[in-house]
Amino acid sequence: xxxxxxxxxxxxxxxxxxxxxxxxxxxxxxxxxxxxxxxxxxxxxxxxxxxxxxxxxxxxxxxxxxxxxxxxxxxxxxxxxxxxxxxxxxxxxxxxxxxxxxxxxxxxxxxxxxxxxxxxxxxxxxxxxxxxxxxxxxxxxxxxxxxxxxxxxxxxxxxxxxxxxxxxxxxxxxxxxxxxxxxxxxxxxxxxxxxxxxxxxxxxxxxxxxxxxxxxxxxxxxxxxxxxxxxxxxxxxxxxxxxxxxxxxxxxxxxxxxxxxxxxxxxxxxxxxxxxxxxxxxxxxxxxxxxxxxxxxxxxxxxxxxxxxxxxxxxxxxxxxxxxxxxxxxxxxxxxxxxxxxxxxxxxxxxxxxxxxxxxxxxxxxxxxxxxxxxxxxxxxxxxxxxxxxxxxxxxxxxxxxxxxxxxxxxxxxxxxxxx
Amino acid sequence: xxxxxxxxxxxxxxxxxxxxxxxxxxxxxxxxxxxxxxxxxxxxxxxxxxxxxxxxxxxxxxxxxxxxxxxxxxxxxxxxxxxxxxxxxxxxxxxxxxxxxxxxxxxxxxxxxxxxxxxxxxxxxxxxxxxxxxxxxxxxxxxxxxxxxxxxxxxxxxxxxxxxxxxxxxxxxxxxxxxxxxxxxxxxxxxxxxxxxxxxxxxxxxxxxxxxxxxxxxxxxxxxxxxxxxxxxxxxxxxxxxxxxxxxxxxxxxxxxxxxxxxxxxxxxxxxxxxxxxxxxxxxxxxxxxxxxxxxxxxxxxxxxxxxxxxxxxxxxxxxxxxxxxxxxxxxxxxxxxxxxxxxxxxxxxxxxxxxxxxxxxxxxxxxxxxxxxxxxxxxxxxxxxxxxxxxxxxxxxxxxxxxxxxxxxxxxxxxxxxxxxxxxxxxxxxxxxxxxxxxxxxxxxxxxxxxxxxxxxxxxxxxxxxxxxxxxxxxxxxxxxxxxxxxxxxxxxxxxxxxxxxxxxxx
Numbered sequence: 006x007x008x009x010x011x012x013x014x015x016x017x018x019x020x021x022x023x024x025x026x027x028x029x030x031x032x033x034x035x036x037x038x039x040x041x042x043x044x045x046x047x048x049x050x051x052x053x054x055x056x057x058x059x060x061x062x063x064x065x066x067x068x069x070x071x072x073x074x075x076x077x078x079x080x081x082x083x084x085x086x087x088x089x090x091x092x093x094x095x096x097x098x099x100x101x102x103x104x105x106x107x108x109x110x111x112x113x114x115x116x117x118x119x120x121x122x123x124x125x126x127x128x129x130x131x132x133x134x135x136x137x138x139x140x141x142x143x144x145x146x147x148x149x150x151x152x153x154x155x156x157x158x159x160x161x162x163x164x165x166x167x168x169x170x171x172x173x174x175x176x177x178x179x180x181x182x183x184x185x186x187x188x189x190x191x192x193x194x195x196x197x198x199x200x201x202x203x204x205x206x207x208x209x210x211x212x213x214x215x216x217x218x219x220x221x222x223x224x225x226x227x228x229x230x231x232x233x234x235x236x237x238x239x240x241x242x243x244x245x246x247x248x249x250x251x252x253x254x255x256x257x258x259x260x261x262x263x264x265x266x267x268x269x270x271x272x273x274x275x276x277x278x279x280x281x282x283x284x285x286x287x288x289x290x291x292x293x294x295x296x297x298x299x300x301x302x303x304x305x306x307x308x309x310x311x312x313x314x315x316x317x318x319x320x321x322x323x324x325x326x327x328x329x330x331x332x333x334x335x336x337x338x339x340x341x342x343x344x345x346x347x348x349x350x351x352x353x354x355x356x357x358x359x360x361x362x363x364x365x366x367x368x369x370x371x372x373x374x375x376x377x378x379x380x381x382x383x384x385x386x387x388x389x390x391x392x393x394x395x396x397x398x399x400x401x402x403x404x405x406x407x408x409x410x411x412x413x414x415x416x417x418x419x420x421x422x423x424x425x
Numbered sequence: 426x427x428x429x430x431x432x433x434x435x436x437x438x439x440x441x442x443x444x445x446x447x448x449x450x451x452x453x454x455x456x457x458x459x460x461x462x463x464x465x466x467x468x469x470x471x472x473x474x475x476x477x478x479x480x481x482x483x484x485x486x487x488x489x490x491x492x493x494x495x496x497x498x499x500x501x502x503x504x505x506x507x508x509x510x511x512x513x514x515x516x517x518x519x520x521x522x523x524x525x526x527x528x529x530x531x532x533x534x535x536x537x538x539x540x541x542x543x544x545x546x547x548x549x550x551x552x553x554x555x556x557x558x559x560x561x562x563x564x565x566x567x568x569x570x571x572x573x574x575x576x577x578x579x580x581x582x583x584x585x586x587x588x589x590x591x592x593x594x595x596x597x598x599x600x601x602x603x604x605x606x607x608x609x610x611x612x613x614x615x616x617x618x619x620x621x622x623x624x625x626x627x628x629x630x631x632x633x634x635x636x637x638x639x640x641x642x643x644x645x646x647x648x649x650x651x652x653x654x655x656x657x658x659x660x661x662x663x664x665x666x667x668x669x670x671x672x673x674x675x676x677x678x679x680x681x682x683x684x685x686x687x688x689x690x691x692x693x694x695x696x697x698x699x700x701x702x703x704x705x706x707x708x709x710x711x712x713x714x715x716x717x718x719x720x721x722x723x724x725x726x727x728x729x730x731x732x733x734x735x736x737x738x739x740x741x742x743x744x745x746x747x748x749x750x751x752x753x754x755x756x757x758x759x760x761x762x763x764x765x766x767x768x769x770x771x772x773x774x775x776x777x778x779x780x781x782x783x784x785x786x787x788x789x790x791x792x793x794x795x796x797x798x799x800x801x802x803x804x805x806x807x808x809x810x811x812x813x814x815x816x817x818x819x820x821x822x823x824x825x826x827x828x829x830x831x832x833x834x835x836x837x838x839x840x841x842x843x844x845x846x847x848x849x850x851x852x853x854x855x856x857x858x859x860x861x862x863x864x865x866x867x868x869x870x871x872x873x874x875x876x877x878x879x880x881x882x883x884x885x886x887x888x889x890x891x892x893x894x895x896x897x898x899x900x901x902x903x904x905x906x907x908x909x910x911x912x913x914x915x916x917x918x919x920x921x922x923x924x925x926x927x928x929x930x931x932x933x
Contacts, residue, residue: 015862047863054564055900056868057753063862063877065759165560198554296861325859327902330556330641334859334904379904382857407856409898410908411643 006030008310009091009101011081011248016277016299017107018042021074023307030310032073033099035091037080038130041066046296048134049158053165061131084252086270103272103310106249106260107303110242110278110294119212124220125236128159137162137235144168144235148223150209151239152176154326157192159237160201161329171231172196173207173223185341185360187353191376194356195329204229212236242294244279257281259292264316266306276306286319288338295324321386322372331356336385337372338362347371352422361397361423368425369394378414379407396424433502438486441509442479448513449475452520462525467597471520475513478576485572500548504541511537515598523597531601535623542630550637557900558638559869567823568750574823582820589811592616609665618665624743625661629653631746638749644895644908648735652742660739673702675709678737680716682776683837685805687713689780690787693802722844728910729851730841731893740831743819744871745894748827752896755826755873762873765832765890772809773839779805809834828871832890842889850910851893853886855879860905866897880905885918 008024010017013036021032034042043061050056069076080094084104091099112127114120124140126133141147147163149156152174160172176182178189179196196203208226215221222232244259255261255269259281266274277299278292285291293302298319305317326333339362340347351360357377364371369392373385384405397405402420452472455463514533517523523530567574587594592615599619606614632653639645655678664674675698681688687695687710695713698706724732734741779801818830831838845851853876860883866876872890876897879886886897886906898906 044862044864046861047865050863050865050902054561055559056864057563060563060753060864060868063864063881067759297858300858320858323858325861325903330554332902332904379856379907382859386857407904407907409642409644409895411647 006102007100008032008103008105009099010034010105010107011084011091012036012107012109012277012279013039013042013076014045014107014109014277014299015042015296016109016303017105019300019303020105020107020276020307020310022072023304024310025072025074027308027311027313030103031075033075033077033101035077035079035081035093035099037078037094038132040076040078041069043131045129045131048128048131049162052134052137052162058131081248084248084273086252086254086273089272101272104274105266105306105310106268106273106275106279107277108245108248108275108279111245112238113241113243114238115240117209117211119214119220120238122212122214122218122220124234125212125238127238127242128155129242137237141166141168141235146232147171147235147237148173148231148233149237149239150223151237151241152179153239153241156237156239157196157328159239160196161199163235163237164199164201168235170201171204171223171233172201173204173209173225175206175208177206179203179205181341183335183339183341185349185351187351187358188360188374188376191331191356191358192328195331199329204231242278244281244292246279249275249279264318265309266302266317274306274310276302282317288319288322293319297323321389323382323385332377332379333374334378334380335372335374336380336382337370337389339372339374348425350423350425352419359419359423361425363425367394373423379409380405381407396420434505435486437502437505437509438482440506441513442482444510444513445475445479445482448517449473449479452517455520463521467594468520471516475516481572481576485566488572501545504544504548507541508538508545509541511535511539511541514538518601519595519597521597523599523601527601527603530597531604534598534601535626539626539630543633546630546634546637550634555641557902559865559900562750563753563868565750568754570823578821578823581822582816585816585820588616588620589815595619606665609662610668612668621661621664624739625657627747628656628739628742629746631749632742635746635749639896639899642895642899645899648895649745651736652738652745655737656739656742672705673698673709675702677709677712678739680713680721680837681780682717682773682840683738683740683835684713685776685780685836686802688717689783689802691783693799694783721841725841725844726849729849729891729893730838730845731851731891731908733841734831734838734892735894738837740814740818740835741892744827744831747819748822748871751822751827752869752871753826754822754824755828755832755871757867757870757873757875759875765873768833769835769839769842769890772834773836775805776809776836826871826873828873828892831892832872838890838892845891846887846889848913850913850916852909852911852916853879853891853897854907854909855883855885856903856905856907857883859903861903863902865900865902866906869896869900871896876906885916887917 008030010020013034017034021034024030024032041062042064044063047056047061051058051061079097081091082094083092085092089101091101110129112129119125126136128137141163145168147168148171149159150173156172160170163170178186179192181189193203210224210226212220213222213224219234220236221234222230223236224230246256246260249260250256254273260268260275260279261283262268262275262280263283266276266280268275278294282291301320302317305315309315321337323336339349339360343349346365347362348365349360349362351358359373359375359378361373362371363369370388372389373380381404397420399417399420402416406414406416408414449472452463452468456465456468459465511534514530514537515535518530518534562568566572567577595616599614599616602614602619602622605622606612606618610618632649636646636649659678660676664676668674676684686693690696695710698709702709735745782801813834814830821829860880862877862881864877866880870876871894872892874888874891876886893908895908898908
């Protein structure tokens with residue numbers, strides 16, 4: 006049995022690790038991005054000089070041979086589904102009994118004039134990081150387009166390296182599709198404190214280039230012009246499904262799979278960012294593009310390939326981010342504002358807050374988020390999964406908090422403030 | 426926000442280079458005409474050193490690249506220049522001026538470095554927003570084997586070699602500390618007083634930096650105040666005052682086996698403390714024994730080895746303050762961990778055997794080994810005290826990180842580590858599935874522990890070498906790591922959260 010995995014991101018590499026835990030199958034992981042698995046979540050830290058490129062690797066180089074996982078640093082040009090082969094850029098071919106496509110995502114571009122000019126790019130791969138390094142070396146003014154998690158990360162990266170940074174956000178408050186006004190304002194304050202110019206209600210119209218063809222400014226839909234010799238595009242990602250499409254697999258936005266990650270072609274599976282579930286998942290989406298979901302999907306597929314009978318169900322939703330110095334965590338479902346069905350209750354203090362979402366019908370807990378307040382994953386999960394009803398006891402709040410030693414949070418007041 | 430560009434740093438380097446070359450010229454002329462107060466040989470040596478420093482700065486200007494930081498203010502250029510001038514002042518003192526004008530050269534030397542260094546730190550950190558900021562730590566040439574980093578390491582190593590074996594070469598600098606020594610100790614300075622002063626000032630000044638850098642974290646604020654207090658007050662001022670009152674120079678914060686002689690009989694052990702100290706001497710020896718055998722196990726049970734290694738110990742104090750910019754240089758491979766276990770436990774075995782031999786010999790009044798005990802004491806002191814703890818332990822910060830001695834050599838750390846691993850309430854817990862494997866924790870662990878390995882599989886971190894500095898928790902962008910004391914039960918959990926099959930937090 007030879008399992009070939011295309012892509013060494015968190016999904017692909019987790020498949021390999023979990024196959025190895027339960028099976029003696031031959032495993033080969035092919036990647037053109039990097040010879041070894043890297044944590045792409047840390048690309049920003051490498052750029053800012055917090056860590057070295059070598060520190061991106063979560064496992065020592067010897068780990069892979071010890072676990073008999075063969076790594077091939079090459080690009081897959083073609084999948085031949087009829088002959089169970091993949092053809093590599095070097096000309097080599099690999100035969101497989103089971104193929105796993107874990108090809109990840111690509112940054113979106115929406116057809117803006119100038120979007121392919123030198124100095125205009127997204128941030129996803131290590132190649133993007135290298136390109137960013139190259140095009141920002143002599144850059145004094147930069148712009149970032151996008152009001153999401155990556156947008157603010159790119160703004161921080163550029164700012165740390167001393168550039169004057171403009172951040173263009175389409176919404177009238179940062180991530181107002183997830184946060185209430187108070188929460189968005191916490192982020193606005195962070196952006197201002199770090200000297201980044203935030204432009205809300207602002208959309209990109211085009212990118213102007215200089216005589217050499219390199220980006221020199223961005224023009225907004227309202228006609229504003231901002232000088233920028235580097236432009237970061239952080240307007241979401243889409244599944245990288247080109248290889249699958251060429252191989253004749255059924256592809257919609259992503260590679261279509263069932264709950265056991267089977268594509269339309271027997272023997273080929275797809276996992277992680279590039280996979281799209283035909284029937285949707287419990288949380289209503291059919292593509293998951295988080296580090297955490299990639300890891301979880303990889304884990305389940307790895308166990309399936311090692312012989313277990315499993316199907317994929319998404320975890321209780323959780324996510325985390327850091328907006329400059331502001332830590333953010335969320336568990337379950339927390340809408341930005343109250344509605345007929347949902348009521349939210351929050352505790353706020355200078356620079357931090359927690360917010361709980363409750364069902365109006367029977368006061369059961371739907372989710373919670375925290376800004377600069379750390380919550381224990383295990384406890385948060387238990388409370389939400391068990392549909393905790395009614396007031397939160399101070400002791401429960403104490404168990405829930407994962408705050409560091411010596412930080413004295415007012416647990417009783419917090420419990421009261423977030424209770425329905 | 427003010428910004429300082431590459432050109433500004435360049436200007437500081439150029440300014441210091443010019444001063445170095447000018448002073449080198451003056452010293453050479455002084456040596457040639459035998460001008461008072463300069464002594465010819467030291468002057469020529471120092472002049473060569475200054476030329477070497479200027480050359481290194483030139484190399485750095487040509488080759489070292491560093492990203493500009495948004496948080497450097499224009500004060501930094503002046504503060505950096507003052508610090509550089511202070512370093513040159515120390516050189517001039519060494520060439521002979523220190524003996525002739527101790528007060529003036531103290532101000533121009535150690536004083537200027539202290540003030541300039543503190544000013545640089547204030548200018549860098551006060552205007553910057555509070556929050557984790559290791560930006561540039563792994564790209565700055567000074568802390569990443571650039572030309573200036575090499576120079577810094579060689580000068581520090583050289584300083585230790587001189588202090589231990591050629592103290593007469595430091596005469597000019599020692600004399601500049603005379604005035605302070607008279608005030609504190611009622612007598613002239615010796616090279617150990619000068620060394621203690623420089624060491625304590627380094628901990629104090631860089632302690633200000635550590636406090637400011639981590640000021641948003643209460644644990645770090647308290648811990649930093651603690652290490653600076655123990656070094657400055659208990660390991661510098663108190664021993665000085667003991668000397669002032671004709672009492673034995675005793676360090677209440679060092680115990681066997683780190684300060685091995687405190688439990689050794691005879692003249693190379695606590696014999697002189699009893700002889701010179703009378704009742705206070707008895708108290709000191711009892712204090713040392715109680716701390717070694719009673720307080721240490723109790724405190725380590727409740728809090729882990731951190732109560733000592735990153736809160737009290739002077740070596741730890743230096744590592745946590747002066748060493749902070751060099752944390753990421755600690756070797757962090759599995760092989761280095763393997764070597765560490767052999768070396769540190771070997772070191773512990775050596776000190777235990779040496780102590781036992783010396784007691785047996787003393788009990789038998791020298792019948793068995795004759796005068797061998799003295800040789801054992803001297804050899805251990807040379808190998809472990811001087812070379813290992815001093816020259817390599819601190820001198821090699823810019824090459825191998827900050828905890829080389831603590832990790833590979835310190836017998837005290839070995840004992841505390843064994844207890845921490847098997848019988849202590851301390852552990853670092855991880856928060857469910859929140860780890861994103863970014864590696865900030867592993868990169869900035871001064872003990873070279875691969876923290877990420879544990880965090881990404883949701884496993885508690887219980888390691889003998891962990892000194893509980895809490896920096897992994899500070900640099901984690903997802904708040905995954907938490908230092909805790911708790912019940913022994915369930916402390917050594919397996920990979921429970923992400924990897925284990927029966928209990929699956931990701932099912933939540």
